[in-house]
Amino acid sequence: MQDVAAALQAVQARIRSAEERFGRAPGSVALLAVTKTRPPEDLRAAFAAGQRAFGENYVSEALGKMGALEDLAIEWHFIGPVQSNKTRPIAERFAWVHSVDREKVARRLAEQRPAGLPPLQVCLEVNVSGEESKSGVAPGELPALARTVVGLPRLRLRGLMAVPAPGEDFELQRQAFRSLRELFEGLRAEGLPLDTLSMGMSGDLEAAVAEGSTLVRVGTAIFGPR
Numbered sequence: 001m002q003d004v005a006a007a008l009q010a011v012q013a014r015i016r017s018a019e020e021r022f023g024r025a026p027g028s029v030a031l032l033a034v035t036k037t038r039p040p041e042d043l044r045a046a047f048a049a050g051q052r053a054f055g056e057n058y059v060s061e062a063l064g065k066m067g068a069l070e071d072l073a074i075e076w077h078f079i080g081p082v083q084s085n086k087t088r089p090i091a092e093r094f095a096w097v098h099s100v101d102r103e104k105v106a107r108r109l110a111e112q113r114p115a116g117l118p119p120l121q122v123c124l125e126v127n128v129s130g131e132e133s134k135s136g137v138a139p140g141e142l143p144a145l146a147r148t149v150v151g152l153p154r155l156r157l158r159g160l161m162a163v164p165a166p167g168e169d170f171e172l173q174r175q176a177f178r179s180l181r182e183l184f185e186g187l188r189a190e191g192l193p194l195d196t197l198s199m200g201m202s203g204d205l206e207a208a209v210a211e212g213s214t215l216v217r218v219g220t221a222i223f224g225p226r
């Protein structure tokens with residue numbers, strides 16, 4: 001197992017140096033630790049090193065870890081595909097969901113979010129790479145979905161998320177993130193109060209920071225290969 005605390009520090013250093021290199025305000029990019037397939041002990045190690053926000057992709061796996069880590073004040077983010085029959089545990093147990101990509105799912109989350117909890121923080125997942133990915137709303141359908149979600153009770157629309165097709169070329173990475181940023185700016189220009197661009201992973205976080213990411217989602221670079 002890799003030294004989680006040291007790896008976490010190295011990722012924080014990458015983020016800080018990208019902020020500096022691309023003229024971003026220091027501390028303007030947050031880190032979400034992505035823990036799909038990782039045992040609870042890995043989350044415990046990252047928590048002990050100061051990490052508080054964790055991202056999970058699969059509902060049943062996440063529920064198991066929540067049970068094992070009840071003693072820790074973790075902020076749980078759901079980042080995987082949302083099946084419409086699995087919305088209830090997401091609405092009840094998570095603080096954030098990054099991967100809402102259709103109205104039906106948004107409406108169910110709004111109905112199922114318990115009134116005693118703060119609003120569920122929502123990002124809309126956008127398919128910026130075209131055919132290659134099946135999840136994510138098409139860019140052309142994003143504005144209508146965003147207007148609907150903003151009007152739903154117990155949800156707070158925070159921003160956009162994307163997982164572009166993987167590739168090593170820095171300029172191509174930037175291009176995909178730029179298209180997400182432009183969609184984000186378009187919605188803000190319409191008056192939607194968005195403040196979160198959830199983009200960038202282990203292999204492309206610098207390109208994402210260059211294009212305005214406010215939150216990078218990193219697994220492999222912290223916990224080793226899956």
Ligand SMILES: *Cc1c(COP(=O)(O)O)cnc(C)c1O
Pocket residue numbers: 034036057079080163201202203217218219220221
């Ligand atoms: C797995 C995953 C990540 C983290 O990817 P790494 O390459 O391991 O950093 C980020 N976002 C989503 C949606 C993921 O599924």
